Amino acid sequence: MSQAVISKNPYVFEVRDLNIFYDDFKAVTDVNLKIERNKITAIIGPSGCGKSTLLRAFNRMNELVPGTRVEGEVLFDSQNLYAPDVDPIEVRYRIGMVFQKPNPFPKSIYENVAWGARIHGYQGDMDELVERSLRSAALWDEVKDKLDQSGLSLSGGQQQRLCIARAIAVEPEVILMDEPASALDPIATLKIEELMQELKKDYTIAVVTHNMQQAARVSDYTAMMMLTGDSRAGTVIEYTDTKVIFTMPKDKRTEDYVTGRFG
Amino acid sequence: MNKLHKRPRRGEGFIQGFLFLAAALSILTTVGIVYELGKESLNFFTRQMWENTNKQIVADVRPEDLTLTINSSGSDLHSGEIIKISEEIMQVTAVAGGQVTVARGLQNTTPGAYNAGLDIFESRRVSLVKFFTTTRWEPQIGNFGIWPLLNATLMTSLMAMLVALPLGLSIAIYLSEYASQRVRSWLKPILEVLAGIPTVVYGYFALTFMTPLLRSVFGKGVVEIYNTAAAGIVIGILVIPLVSSMSEDALRAVPVSLRQAAYGLGATRLEVALKVVLPAAISGITAAFIVAISRAIGETMIVAIAAGAGPNFTFNPFKSAETMTGHIVRISGGDLSYDSIDYNSIFAIGLVLFVITLGLNIVSQRVVRKFREVYD
Amino acid sequence: MFNKRKPSQVPHDAEKDAFQPHLHSRHRAGRVWLLVFQVSTLIGIVALSALLYNVANAAFGYAAIENKVDPASLSINGIPLEQLHPLDLTYILQEHVSEGLFRKFAREKPMEEYSREEIYDLVMRWVVQPQVVETWTLFDSLAHRDEIMRQAAEKYPQARIFFRSWLTSQFLTTPQSSKPEFAGVRTAILGSLWTILITLLFAFPVGVGAAIYLEEYTIDTPLNRIIQTNINNLAGVPSIIYGILGLAIFVRLLEPLTSGALFGYVKDATTANGRTILSAGLTLGLLILPLIIINAQEAIRAVPGSLRQASLGLGATRWQTIWHHVLPSALPGILTGAILAVSRAVGETAPLVVVGASTFITFDPDGPFSKFTTLPIQIYQWTARPQAEFRNIAAAAILVLLALLLTLNASAVLLRNRFSRRL
Ligand SMILES: Nc1ncnc2c1ncn2[C@@H]1O[C@H](COP(=O)(O)OP(=O)(O)OP(=O)(O)O)[C@@H](O)[C@H]1O
């Protein structure tokens, strides 16, 4: 019954007055934004402005670092992720993540994909799930003959797609990507970008990137972050349609940044 | 202007020579160990011991006689055996009832005249086969089967591993995956203290604490005052810090990114620890286990104090039994004569011990090198 | 909400129904295992506590002591024994001990030269002859004091019952004795110190030299690789094997050297052999050599390469570079490693038993060619005795040994902190 209500909500995430601290250091301040379902949202901004910190707030990965603290709300399907009775394990089960550096487990390719599904008690046909996930990650044809080889034996680009396949295999609703292509060469990067376009039919994607062209090419919306105020904490200074950000940004700082004039 | 001659620097060469010798001394140590253990073990297996056959010569023997008349009691003589009468060594060439034909004056002894009634001694050597296959170690009567000693060593080591491996690994996982920085900062020193206590103190602990504890739990009738269980358990406590610190190093060497990947998939902390980090660190942990076994096998003072004095081939951990190391300590404690089978036997046992522990250490190094996952 | 939902209620596409995350049981497994890990850690701490408790338990507590001769009966004119004049004490001594024994005292030095305390000691030891008849643990002494008093009064009406620490200043300063109440660890402490001195003199220069060679001079030749592997393997050889090696090489093969005969130094012709402090020290030296080398290598490796380049760039030779720059920077690390290695040697027992520590000596060692005993050896021998009182002094000796080790380790930690702050 609640399904109908929730499905109508076009926003997967709604962030309200979010502040994130590392011990006493405030890294992210006063963030408010909504992330739309089945769209790609890019987060851009200079190094150290809190992009990764904000992204990790979407699936509570921050709290793995001792001393982090979050104020404000992140609503996911209208439920606050930071409400006391929310289980972070389930949050991460439904909101997957792909990291900057490919980090496959030192297990076989097959096991890499199957592992997450297995711990969450997948009841279906595992072989079928692995194949489907690898196909969705555009990796199947390259690895179908060597599924029992170590995930570490693949190239960097393949490893990253393996990590995406691994994330897809637990069938999350959202995939968070933190500079997923920054460690890859241009061809591997292109493959990842094409893959993201494919994936957005089924998933909502939030991606952090340093690459302006990439943001412009793949994303539907873009959030521009910047250090502000006396505390030098990061916040979102402009958030709108990607086309607008790259053609007629309202904020002077955004314009400087996207045109490469920013220091 | 001075030319840029190559100047001889004798001091430099001299120093480098000394430094090389210092480094090479370790090779010399190994060579010394191998040589001495090998040489004396060879003596052990070739030494002649004389066992009384309980036979006597029944007729006087002149130096030129080649036939001895003997009585028929005692153990049989066979052709080819080395025998001794008084100081003379002979070899039996044929036996016909009470008439024995011998070759005389062997091994630089001179044929002599002997009166009837003298005992005949038979040469016995410790055979390699018997050494490794028999289960009695009774030096007084010439039985040298290593199994009672080896068995006791294996029993104490097994007991130690039953204690140290689960506990050590659990502590390592706790320290590496769960404990906060603050908890670590006081747990690690405690483990270091535990590792720094001399083994003789652990021996005292085994005898005066663990044994009474076992006796009060299982009953005084069941647990002897000296027993392998108490010694084994305390060896286990002794090697816990070794297992935990080596395993913890292996666990911490697993990159954080792997843990993040697992958390990102919604794994619980336990699943991350047991299903991702542990398998990734398995080579280091295996190596830690092997080193711990080797340490337990070589451990001496705890077993010398608490396991018992006297070889005993038993599988009952509550009975007293002497290990290889315990035996070496006991018989070398007194003023040992260099020309005795006991002296030689120390080296033979030592050689077995050395081969086992060295083998284990080499295997552990191989394991680390071969199965280490390479992350960039 | 999140954690209370059943899988069927997941607001997902149908496919997600194939998952049964069982979060509840997974979290429970997590808690159970965490408890397992914590309990394991706790067991480690309990073991250490039990060990220390066990030693303290035996080192202190009530003891019942019976005198062979009642000191009260020895008082002269109502003056108690403790206050008697030395002459009177000498008289008592002469009266009660055999003539031969008294002559032996007089032979050591004239009776007039004995101090009052010394004569009093002799009277106590040879005339009064106190004997420990029973001891109680520290725990019992504190918890069941009245019970002990009652029992003791019943069982030993003659005995004096008092709380005693087996670790006393007298225990530290008197030599070995066959009677536990008079035994001390003086000989053993001196033996340990002498042995360690020899160990250090041998192992430190050689170990550091080897480390310098392996870190600063080595090119990757097969020989050098063998040396390195060999050192790693030697570190894993059981200590008793070193004892056997020491027995074969130092005690037997090099007997003329280690017994001192080569230098015309023969202390006691009847017992002169290689079972000396020198052999013991060298054996322990070989034992800790791999540890010193490995630690020193690590310290040297930690010195930044830029320092070497700066020195070599000024035209310094390799040895000048090492001596003036590398070694001073690495020294704290080297020393810390050496102290830790030495504390390992201080506690070693098995190799010294094999090398031939003496079972009973009462004279102070006076050089490398003396017969020897050490603290751990003493502990071993006392522990191995069946009489309970020897357990008490073994415990006291353990406290001495642990204190010595604690001092060594604390100095290593201090050294590390002091210098790491400066760097
Ligand atoms: N684990 C941490 N502990 C303390 N401070 C942290 C931690 N991680 C990040 N920070 C700080 O928080 C701020 C934001 O870091 P964050 O990694 O989110 O930046 P970013 O925008 O992702 O940078 P980059 O583009 O370089 O990845 C920085 O000042 C950083 O120093």
Ligand SMILES: [Mg+2]
């Ligand atoms: Mg980042």
